[in-house]
Amino acid sequence: MSKSMSTVVAEPPVRPQTPAAPQPPEHPRTIHLLAHQGSWFSKHGEFACAITAGALLLISSIIYWGVDPKPLPWQIMTYTAFALGFFFGAAEAWQAIREGKLDIHFLMVLGAVLALLIGNPQDGAILLFLFTLSGSLEDYAMRRTQAALDSLMKLFPKEAIVLDPDGSQRKVKLEDLQLGDHVLVKPGENVPADGSVLEGSSAIDESAITGEYLPREKTVNAPVFAGTLNQSGRLVIRVDKTAQDTTLAKIIHLVAEAHEQKAPVEQLFDRIGTKYTLVVLAASVATFLTMYFALGFVLKDAMYRAITLLIVASPCALIISTPVVILSAIASSARRGIVMKGGRHLESLAALKALVFDKTGTLTSGQVRLVAIEFVDSRKSPLHCDWPTTGSGQADEDEKDHNVFMSSNLRKEFAGNIATTEQMLCEGREVKIGCTVLKHGETDAQRLLLKVAAALEANSTHPLAAAVSRAAKEQDLTIPKVDDFAQEAGMGLRGMVEGEPAILGSPNLLHGLCHTLSVNRLCERVSQVEAQGETAVVIYYGGLAGILRFQDTVRPDAKATVDKLHALGVRPLVMLTGDNHRVAEGVAKSLGLDEVRAELLPQDKLTHVSELVKQYQYVGMVGDGINDAPALARATVGVAMGSIGSDAALQAADVVLLSDRIDRLPWLIQHARRARTVMRQNLAFAICVIITLAIFSLFGLPMPLGVIGHEGSTLLVVLNGLRLLAGGREQ
Template sequence: MTTTELETLSPPIGARCTDVLSDTLEGYAGIESVEFDLESGQLKATFDQRIISNESALQVINKAGEIAATRVGQCVAKAEHGHAACAGCAGQMGEMLVAQYQAAATLPIANIQGGVIEASLNQPHLAEGEISIAQASLSGNKIAETKKIDFSIAQEKKEVALTILTLLTALVAFIGTRNGMPTLTIAILYGVAYVAGGWYGVQASLDALREKTINVDLLMILAAIGAALIGQPAEGAILLFLFSLSNTLQSYAMDRSRKAIEKLLDLRPATATLKRGEKWIDVPIDELLLGDTVIVRPGERFPIDGSVTHGQSEVDQAAITGESVPVHKDVDDKVFAGTVNGTGALEIKVTRLAKDTTLARIVQMVEDAQSTKAQTQRMLDDFEQVYAIIVLAAAALLIVVPYFLLGEAFQPVFYRAMTWLVVASPCALVISTPASFLSAIANGARNGVLFKGGVHLEKTATLKVLAFDKTGTLTHGMPKITALIPLSNLDEDELLRLTAALEARSEHPLARSIVRSAHERDLNLPLSTSFRSVPGQGVEGKVEGKTLWIGNERLFEERGVAIPADVLSRARAIEDEGQTVMYAYSAPEFLGLVAVADTLREDAVEMIKALKVAGIERVVMLTGDNPRVAAKIAERAGVDEYHANLLPQDKVTVLKTLQNKYGPVAMVGDGVNDAPSLATADIGIAMGGAGTDVAIETADVVLMSDDLQKIPFAIGLARRAKKVVWQNLVFALAVIVLLVVSAFGANLALPLGVIGHEGSTVLVVLNGLRLLGYKG
């Protein structure tokens, strides 16, 4: 038993606050008692370390303090804030609390520093039924998220309203001009049309000028003002209406791609059924703590990431991994928020907080990826600046030369220059790349393929070679012991007991197969000491006081230990059958051989064929296994070449050789043992990312499931995106050339120039959106 003291509440807590805290804390397993000092505001909790750790107890106590604080007025509510807290956030918090929970109108917001927001609730009369103020009310992050969503919706409505206002006022003014409407009224109507149509364009232009850049919005605004100055306000109003309409349609179309990802978060339930003592209660998912037990009934969605502690069921994981077939779940299996439970009830232990679930991280990653510019897009952005300056300079020359040097009439000269500003603007050119890549990234995420950014999507489209790690990638990664061959006075069980005791400290798939076999035989494993893993060779350590080495031939070669000829001969015969052999040694003798076999994935052969069809020139297998085993697996898989007996640094060397010989190379691995290779390759692809944090962090492309068919899908999607980008670029350039030629060769009218310009912009966005429907 351990006692810990914490000052969690201030100012001095009241009796009603202590009641809520007691009810909350004593419902947790391991919390024995809770005492309060009402004068100092100090809390003392006694808990059983055998049931709950110090860290978990502190987490429980702090969380309980937040919950109690939100129930009772005379506590101080605290909430984590992901960014620097601001006065605006504090003000909004106050308004929300006053409106929703009848807190005093003079609600003070204090200590808005260090990422913590404190709000003293001066209303001690909240009903017992009002369990807590939701995290959305207290967390700055959630407030920011709510504001962002509300702003997005309001922005769309405002854009539509301003576009309609521009059209109506311009139309009335145009009709009024031909029907005797007073000049002042017409001027006012056109003025409203100009303000409404140019509202966002002027803001964007001023922002660009403040950053000492020029954008397309500025060109449009100048052309509209120029039309008004030469007595053509109707044409300027039409320009602004079409420009506003085009931007509204672009925003709507681009938002479809973003919402395709944001909708994933809607898959997560708002509440979870939590076990509290002997009761099951519904709580907001933000209140769940690590180690909590949650029940998920048949047909319900999982509210949180966790591991199964009781029950069996089939789970539809399509939302996370893209797998079309439900996956069987048993005790100790992982489950993910947003997936759907099948016919069995499951109790799960929470392994990640709501903000850290795989689903939340996927959404955050994709949002980050969509804001990362590809190389083509960066080039176009740079080009836009130079091009816009050239367009403005050319417009000035188109006025100065004909009017001042050639003596042409001012109005047609000026009109032609304004038309030039419109038709030469590179709107469609600039939007062609982000519209396509954003849609492709969104589609990939919905199908269990995460591109870490547009630059990685673009590189994936250029791949020439794919290199695969063997174990766990081309094979199942679940090797089984096929033979135990004692070489001394040990029997099979004793050989397995000693090797499993040492391998229990290793994370290698072969080590896990040995330990699993020992557990299946109900062997009691002693503790090992002085454990050390030797990458690419094996392990060493002490078991029951004796030094033990387990590994491949290289482990013993580098230590100067000769393997007897008869032992080597027996090992060779096993390896010729495609099995891996590990030698167990304790000086001065070899204790035995452990043979394991890992089978090729059923879909590996089809996947490699699909890669060839997709245009991949070379498929390579890299492994630390011996050449005999590697040759058997390579032959069955149909790879072009293989490299065996590789250490992690050797794989890096092979990848560099492939890059120099063939061009861009991708490495496919598990994201843990292959981290150096993933970093060296042009594109690192990690499989099974839904279950590993390392895979999500290290790779450029993450496959959320172990489905090999997702690799040809990812490459096909990237190549289709590249194709669509080039379609958009060619089309946009062709339209610009056509409009410019028409403007000078056929005296193209300004409104027709606007229609051609804005129409091409909308078309390239819609063409990019087609990638949302790509299915491979």
Template structure:
């Protein structure tokens, strides 16, 4: 075993380096042969003591078979002037033969090679889970020709602007925009959402997603190697290269641990015989047992396998985490700062309530407001027009439209002059009444914006108020559930940071179930607030859009971008990216992060305890070589299997 272990994605971890690359024989065959010969030797030795030389030959062949997976790697380590686990095992095996313990040497080689084989198989499960992403998108696409026919073309040859046909039940080969047809697309492979999303002309589709019953014509908007799926695969690969804090500690530990083990073993072999006239065979054997027991495979493999499994489990659910350090940080979060617009709320103004006055109906109030607002591009005006259209309210564009900066607008409807404006405009036009003031106070207390619709004084007509339209940025449907899940995940504090006024921020926070709301913040103010949270809670997450909130995201322990499926910038900026606009995924990530941290802590502690117990047994002469390697193998496999449980975590979101 060496200080580097390749995890299958170009990453090397301190751990068990396999020497099987130096032989052309299949690894499984060598392990099987070593095991069979060891077993045969033990049977022969047990039943036919007189034929011990035959057993010795069997043990020697078993040692050679298993040793082909260990000895070459040990030689390479020595040439590189380093002492690693392969050297440790080689010394133990050679030493066992020198003191006449051939069966022990064969057992050590076989069990060690078997543990390496099983470890490789177990770690391969995580590798295959990542590699399965590569199989999501098809290799070819049906490109629509000028005559209307289709031509099967490799996706690598597709050009931006080309139109492709995505048939019913097939996977979308590249990112694009629907130009014809309608269908429901299963986006679970990318976003993790379980419900198919309806797609119409103008909607975006993503490589690797699955088309439903309809047939779609899609215009290519990204090349195959630039698709969202390709970016996810690249990010997951890069994430595994960034070591978690626990893993970095173990790597440093292993670098000093292995040489120290050789020194201690050498002292055990030499000091008792030389200074206390003890038997050379006894203490040499104990030194060899110590070398075998000291192999830290379980310790060094504990973190990387857990991290890979955790990253893969989240990637399957549409949550990208950019490395083990961030996955550990997510598992330790104590506080969370969230942006309001687009995170807690829908991010667009909507009509929340209509209060008719002076004998008018809701539709009459909405019709007059929409007649004037149809001239404006202001977000609130557009929300009013959208609500009128949604309700099927008929209205004509007002004549003589005039915008009043900072107040509202006015126009003529059927010969009468009407206005749509704020409290200030109504007051200036003499339209305020005690009843109006009472209604306005109630609406403003909820943190909502408002539009007063009134009749202006002209000719013989007196000023009056037709009604009030309350407008707000409504909560996302999943927000309340998400906040409940976040609190249940163990967060001590959830704070909303907003550029809106304090009253609006406080009202939205109360609706959502947020602990604290801070409004009237500029981007630099958000940075200061996040810095204060980090100082108080140490591990703090920040959720934003990945662009405007970039400074605050950088200050936080973990910066989280919402809805990154449509934004390459968001993916690049944040430490964790939610491919779907669903705050519940954050709670899920925290739960899995905490579970990953617990598994890492258990694995490291378990490995250290097993080592300590058997080192004590070795020193007192109560552990044999085969017991030592069996303990090491068992501990390693238990650690790996425990980490792989993370891959089986299911999501109900």
């Protein structure tokens, strides 16, 4: 047992607790007080009642149209529809009264009850049906925060294996982990806490934190994060952060906090509704008092006109003017593989000024592929035969700080092999490249290097290994056996292939060698490849040196999408990514993006999005990973790539592209702008009708005419909104 495993810090005074998913803000709708949270009735009851009420009203109107007096079946259906709507409407109104306010819900219920009292139950039932239907549309969005947090919480393992000083192992619950505990993480397990590696090396899938597809190699002293996946090796880590302070726990907190920041926008209609209710109530009471006491109307006539005013001023058309547009726009979007989680996001999309993109899986496909193999002939580079220590792998004075790279055995072997080749060149014993290729049964250096790379990567699960294997299979190569295979974390792979030494690894192998060997051309080419937005891997075999170029392919529709968004006036278009600067800048330049920010953690993305929201107010975020969830929630409108996106990103987003086609974004923005125009038309028309009918009601407008005008305006508003079902022509 190593000394590093013999020290365990003293138990802290307060045990850390596993971060509990924050509860969503209390829903103002009292239906949540009538059933257990999460029950079928609490989730779908209001919508089911609205649909039932609407069906009853439709059936009764069709069957008994023009029949007077209305028979018993008509009354049963009408009063049943009234009761279904009244159940939820009364709950809303009572909740508002308990909170000391009168809102538009109270006015709807009062108008419906008065309509019933004066002998118009169907009119009251229609008012309540429309109210209940619009209210049910809000419920789904209210539950998404909890669902997103539940998805994030699943990344925490339930237990951790703690190594005691005597070498024994014991399983403990996550909340029982203490600072300084030594924890064993086996291959295939999630890391239970933020910490640092004490023993072992492995490739860690950090996509939950960084969003990037390439695993990170971890060795001693390297940091690891809770919720990330240990892919290959056995690790012993030291717990450096309590459960509630881990990076993943912070992401959970950020998602909940970002959603709460939208609350003021969601309360806008409630504030308008309160003012409208007070105005209508005051006008109705004033009408009754004026007509009865000042103008000498009889009691019945004064009450009739006051009630008529209240009914025609009931915002039936006003309330339905927005939901009908939302329903039509959402239905039209759904047919094109776009799901919106609420109508308020339409207005945000219509007003969008800036748009932020994640890179991997959003602007790119998220599936790496081998795009080229380059044989870099060092004989074409200037030789430096006067350097006696060429290829020794020893650090110069200015390189002694780079201990991680310079102490690498694999790097020293790589340097030695290159040095041998160079020495042969200097002494005039030129390496016959063609002979080397033919010796191993291939027709060119590229095929030989690919065959060797596939042999070394044969047993690896790394994404780059899969890309190499696919390329070798496509060229129908016979993969040779590898002897003396070895792997060094952070550097690469080595082995003997058909009697020749072979090395495949990251550009870290070149660290400190570019200015002391004739491989300076190789170093320059690596820099050029990375500047193009590609990933470079170095290979050496039998005197041959080369580069394998990998690319996370840019989506074929990404460039056209960027151009269309610019044409729509959406600017700036910003890319945020956890990838390195050179790769990110290469992708951004090829697509014509306005800004790029690279090497970001989730909290960095959230900070950038928050700054853009402060500057432009209406900012969209397009992403697909768990690391995008906080930024998706903080943006004015978050868009998730559906088929490849993580559950947390899909739950946190406001819009989901189910078809995974980014080229839907320009159409979606145009569609939202059309919806905004129709919505404004409906609101203006509904308000004008209400004002007109209210004025005429003061001069004795008959109740039937008032109802016809009231319901007629509602019908016109609905028909105008239904125009959006066509969705407009895609460009």
